[in-house]
Amino acid sequence: MANDRTRTTASRRNFLTSAGALGAVGLAGCTQSTDESGDAETLSGTINIAGSSTVFPLATAFGESFDDDHRDVDVYVQSTGSGGGFANFFCTGDTDFNNASRPIKDEEEAQCASNDIEPIELTVATDALTVVVNNDNDWATELTVDQLAEIWSAEASPTTWADVNGDWPKEEIKLFGPSDASGTYDYFIDAVLGEEGPGHRQDYSGTEQDRTIIQGVEGSEYAIGYMGFAYYTENTDRVQAVAIDDGDGPVEPSLETARSGEYTPLARPLFTYPKLSALGEEHIAEFARYFIENATDESVVADDVGYVPLTDEQQAEQLSTLEDAIDRANG
Amino acid sequence: MATDSRVIDGFGQVSQTAGTVFRYLLLFATLAGLIALTVLLLFVANDAIQPLTADPGWHLVFLLTLVVPTLSTVGYLLARARAALSVGVAALGLVVVSTMFAGGIAMILVDIIPPITWAGYVLTFAVPTVALLAARRAVDLPLLAWLPVAAVVYYASLLGIPGPLGSVVGLEQTVPSVAALFSSLSVLPADWLLLVVTFTLPVAAAVGSYVRPAGDRVAAAVGVGGVAVASAAALSSSTVGLTPVPATTLATLVVVPTSGYVCRTVLSRPRDRIGLALPAVVVGGSLLGAVLVRAFEFAGPQSWVDWQFLTSAHSRAAIDAGLYPAIGGSILLMVTVALFSFPLGVGAAVYLEEYAPNSRLARLIDVNISNLAGVPSVVYGLLGLGVFVRYFDQPSGTVLVGGATLALLILPIVIISSREALRSVPDDMRRASYGMGATRWQTVKNVVLPRSFSGILTGTILALGRAIGETAPLIMIGAPDVLFSLPTEFSAKVSAMPLQVFAWASLYATPEFYQRAVPAGVVVLVSVLLAMNSVAIVLRNRYQNEQ
Numbered sequence: 001m002a003n004d005r006t007r008t009t010a011s012r013r014n015f016l017t018s019a020g021a022l023g024a025v026g027l028a029g030c031t032q033s034t035d036e037s038g039d040a041e042t043l044s045g046t047i048n049i050a051g052s053s054t055v056f057p058l059a060t061a062f063g064e065s066f067d068d069d070h071r072d073v074d075v076y077v078q079s080t081g082s083g084g085g086f087a088n089f090f091c092t093g094d095t096d097f098n099n100a101s102r103p104i105k106d107e108e109e110a111q112c113a114s115n116d117i118e119p120i121e122l123t124v125a126t127d128a129l130t131v132v133v134n135n136d137n138d139w140a141t142e143l144t145v146d147q148l149a150e151i152w153s154a155e156a157s158p159t160t161w162a163d164v165n166g167d168w169p170k171e172e173i174k175l176f177g178p179s180d181a182s183g184t185y186d187y188f189i190d191a192v193l194g195e196e197g198p199g200h201r202q203d204y205s206g207t208e209q210d211r212t213i214i215q216g217v218e219g220s221e222y223a224i225g226y227m228g229f230a231y232y233t234e235n236t237d238r239v240q241a242v243a244i245d246d247g248d249g250p251v252e253p254s255l256e257t258a259r260s261g262e263y264t265p266l267a268r269p270l271f272t273y274p275k276l277s278a279l280g281e282e283h284i285a286e287f288a289r290y291f292i293e294n295a296t297d298e299s300v301v302a303d304d305v306g307y308v309p310l311t312d313e314q315q316a317e318q319l320s321t322l323e324d325a326i327d328r329a330n331g
Numbered sequence: 332m333a334t335d336s337r338v339i340d341g342f343g344q345v346s347q348t349a350g351t352v353f354r355y356l357l358l359f360a361t362l363a364g365l366i367a368l369t370v371l372l373l374f375v376a377n378d379a380i381q382p383l384t385a386d387p388g389w390h391l392v393f394l395l396t397l398v399v400p401t402l403s404t405v406g407y408l409l410a411r412a413r414a415a416l417s418v419g420v421a422a423l424g425l426v427v428v429s430t431m432f433a434g435g436i437a438m439i440l441v442d443i444i445p446p447i448t449w450a451g452y453v454l455t456f457a458v459p460t461v462a463l464l465a466a467r468r469a470v471d472l473p474l475l476a477w478l479p480v481a482a483v484v485y486y487a488s489l490l491g492i493p494g495p496l497g498s499v500v501g502l503e504q505t506v507p508s509v510a511a512l513f514s515s516l517s518v519l520p521a522d523w524l525l526l527v528v529t530f531t532l533p534v535a536a537a538v539g540s541y542v543r544p545a546g547d548r549v550a551a552a553v554g555v556g557g558v559a560v561a562s563a564a565a566l567s568s569s570t571v572g573l574t575p576v577p578a579t580t581l582a583t584l585v586v587v588p589t590s591g592y593v594c595r596t597v598l599s600r601p602r603d604r605i606g607l608a609l610p611a612v613v614v615g616g617s618l619l620g621a622v623l624v625r626a627f628e629f630a631g632p633q634s635w636v637d638w639q640f641l642t643s644a645h646s647r648a649a650i651d652a653g654l655y656p657a658i659g660g661s662i663l664l665m666v667t668v669a670l671f672s673f674p675l676g677v678g679a680a681v682y683l684e685e686y687a688p689n690s691r692l693a694r695l696i697d698v699n700i701s702n703l704a705g706v707p708s709v710v711y712g713l714l715g716l717g718v719f720v721r722y723f724d725q726p727s728g729t730v731l732v733g734g735a736t737l738a739l740l741i742l743p744i745v746i747i748s749s750r751e752a753l754r755s756v757p758d759d760m761r762r763a764s765y766g767m768g769a770t771r772w773q774t775v776k777n778v779v780l781p782r783s784f785s786g787i788l789t790g791t792i793l794a795l796g797r798a799i800g801e802t803a804p805l806i807m808i809g810a811p812d813v814l815f816s817l818p819t820e821f822s823a824k825v826s827a828m829p830l831q832v833f834a835w836a837s838l839y840a841t842p843e844f845y846q847r848a849v850p851a852g853v854v855v856l857v858s859v860l861l862a863m864n865s866v867a868i869v870l871r872n873r874y875q876n877e878q
Contacts, residue, residue: 032518032520032521032522046824048824050809053838056812056838057647057838060647060813061647063815064645067644067816074815074816074823075814075815076811076813076814077812077813078809078812079838088809089727089809094726094727209842304648
């Protein structure tokens with residue numbers, strides 16, 4: 001027993017000596033200097049964004065590339081819905097930006113004001129849907145919103161075109177649209193069928209790929225479908241767009257009618273609301289500028305995310321709003 | 332009774348059918364969930380890893396170098412040496428699990444706590460501990476007198492003199508804290524060297540003490556060898572394309588424990604050493620296969636669970652998307668949850684089991700804790716939002732708030748499972764301890780806690796496994812759906828693996844995200860969970876063997 005113990009201490013001592021020697025050797029050759037060269041010019045800080053799930057992909061796309069350019073800035077994006085973002089995060093002062101797929105409501109502005117938070121409205125893109133039919137279709141090139149709602153409603157569920165309008169051919173309607181996982185699907189229900197309405201019919205070819213919708217409508221004379229506007233603009237020769245009559249006569253979908261607000265109800269502007277006080281911080285002001293400056297970028301806004309980019313005039317207008325706000329925040 | 336008066340003519344006939352049907356229904360009930368889950372996981376894994384996209388040559392190579400040798404080794408061990416097989420499986424599990432843990436720790440050391448900070452904290456606690464132990468040898472004072480001394484020494488070490496207490500009354504800081512003093516040195520040892528001293532050394536010492544029953548000299552060799560291997564790994568790391576810090580971490584957490592286990596098995600269980608062939612065959616076969624596949628240029632599967640996926644942040648292009656910030660967030664959350672729930676949960680369990688009188692109040696608390704374990708997690712999320720974010724005015728969605736909320740969520744489970752473990756200590760042992768004149772505190776400390784500790788740990792790890800898979804509370808407290816960098820402090824916003832998977836599934840419903848990134852995220856999440864649970868299972872087996 002005693003013998004055992006001496007052996008133990010001996011080996012532990014050996015162990016410690018050798019480890020210590022190893023450490024000393026290392027210390028001699030392997031040191032680092034801790035002088036930090038501080039870069040005063042780099043932006044740093046956090047940016048908190050919440051709000052609409054529709055604007056979410058756009059905000060994360062810009063957040064991602066902004067984060068790549070400024071490694072010390074941390075961008076956090078949360079999808080809470082426009083209203084949830086205002087009520088629970090933005091107007092309580094937790095977030096710097098709130099995304100919204102509709103303008104801020106009066107009561108939300110009041111809630112923000114009660115916490116000394118002033119939202120600045122910036123338009124960042126336009127979300128538009130296009131209803132498309134086959135190029136040989138000569139009867140349904142103009143549809144009223146009611147007809148559109150009837151075709152897609154779960155209650156009416158017309159099987160032939162004649163069921164909608166007696167003058168139209170007695171042929172079966174072939175329906176193509178985005179699947180129910182898509183934001184486009186939700187927006188269509190919102191805009192055409194109504195939140196409390198009959199609901200979207202389910203006997204249609206639902207897909208998550210816009211390409212399949214174009215192919216389907218292109219291949220059948222009696223087909224109708226809908227998709228994001230951005231995708232239609234790349235395929236204008238394969239299918240024809242339906243002019244939508246919301247009571248003021250049929251309006252063709254185009255960048256101009258979508259931006260001007262004539263193309264209702266299938267187009268809506270998308271917003272982000274920075275809070276004024278946050279714009280006083282340099283990294284947040286810089287991100288807001290970056291957001292608007294890139295909102296005309298078709299490759300991101302239209303191709304990657306699927307919205308209608310801002311025009312140059314719109315961009316200039318939004319930028320001047322933003323710069324005014326930044327000046328006010330700093331002044 | 333009526334049946335008493337009945338005349339029994341014979342034994343009659345009893346049909347076996349009902350019993351047989353019942354038996355197979357039970358079997359079905361046992362297997363239904365398991366089979367459903369296995370099928371689901373296979374589907375998910377197939378989507379994530381896409382094994383069929385690999386070259387047939389790739390499959391052939393790995394069939395010959397890995398699958399066939401492994402299966403034949405297992406078959407041989409099954410037929411000849413079952414005990415050795417379990418040794419082999421344990422060693423293989425040790426390699427796999429320790430590699431995953433090493434990856435997580437390396438992530439922390441690279442991106443969250445730089446080695447200088449880590450070494451600073453180790454010194455902060457090591458310096459006063461050593462000083463106190465030395466002082467206790469020199470001066471003889473009662474225990475109560477040591478407590479304030481210890482408090483003062485630790486306070487000074489952690490916060491400096493006079494520290495925040497001084498700044499309250501307006502005193503200038505005269506002596507900085509140990510960590511501040513350490514990091515203010517202009518020349519410090521290189522990062523990897525700091526790690527070797529503050530991290531490898533303790534691990535090597537622990538492994539050495541584990542090997543010691545097999546011989547002191549071997550133990551010393553394993554310890555010194557471990558330190559040497561970790562240093563060598565750091566110095567030669569650039570040749571395998573790693574930086575020194577992760578290389579040291581990997582060597583410390585994979586090579587040192589594995590070689591310790593191997594040494595002890597070889598020396599103290601010579602008959603089972605054949606089992607070590609299994610990990611050797613698997614590791615060797617994988618390496619050989621990888622080399623051959625590269626030599627013959629066979630393309631592997633287009634797996635989404637790859638290095639890029641594990642090390643990059645979310646991207647709007649599914650192919651570039653990764654889980655890195657979410658993995659780091661999950662690890663940090665787990666650390667926070669463990670820090671909060673372990674002391675509170677075990678403390679409550681010990682009190683309720685060992686001290687609490689059998690009163691009505693105790694029974695009321697008892698019933699309520701059981702009920703709390705069943706409260707839906709979204710309610711805990713609301714609690715976290717209401718209490719931590721709104722009432723204590725913390726920023727939403729941070730590591731601290733998330734960790735505290737999840738800790739509350741699993742606290743009842745930790746308490747219940749810890750009580751179960753404490754209850755399994757036979758009363759005879761307590762009575763024996765009292766009979767020897769021990770106080771209740773001595774009995775708890777020397778008899779009850781040591782006997783039940785692995786059971787308590789098992790329960791805690793399983794509860795942590797529940798916390799790591801939670802999404803709802805994190806959504807409620809406002810954790811971001813998308814972030815691009817690891818949280819580096821407790822007050823930084825945090826995401827977690829299940830939350831990231833949920834964000835991909837719900838907000839990026841493109842086929843690529845839905846069919847590839849989401850399954851890949853699920854595979855990583857489930858692997859981490861299985862690794863955690865396997866540790867719990869090993870602990871439980873040890874605990875049952877001790878009983």
